[in-house]
Amino acid sequence: MMQLIALEAQNRLRADRPVVVVVTRKKCGAAERAVRAFSAAATALEVDAIAMDADEPDNLSFLDELGVLHVPDCLLFARGVVIGRSAGARDEEDA
Secondary structure (H helix, E strand, C coil), rough: EEEHHHHHHHHHHHCCCEEEEEEECCCEEEEHHHHHHHHHHHHCCCCCCEEEEECCCHHHHHHHHCCCCCCCCCEEEECCCEEEECCCCCCCCCC
8 A cells, every 4th residue: 555645645536536545653553454454445446545644744734634533544535525434444344
């Protein structure tokens, strides 16, 4: 899964193809599991998946705009609009 900063992610989210965004944090086991689970789910659904680090200063404002309160958090975008959200995943079946 590609790790992007806010500006890159915002450009990617406006595309026609749906995008799964996983908000993660370094050295967080739950976030690492969520990245694996949502990445596998995105591949199965044939959509793009990216990760954003909640501790990256360049991401803070954008993540606040999105209302991200938990890490890991997963958002599904279509043409720049959030159409689904899940706060974490325990395994691939949850994703």
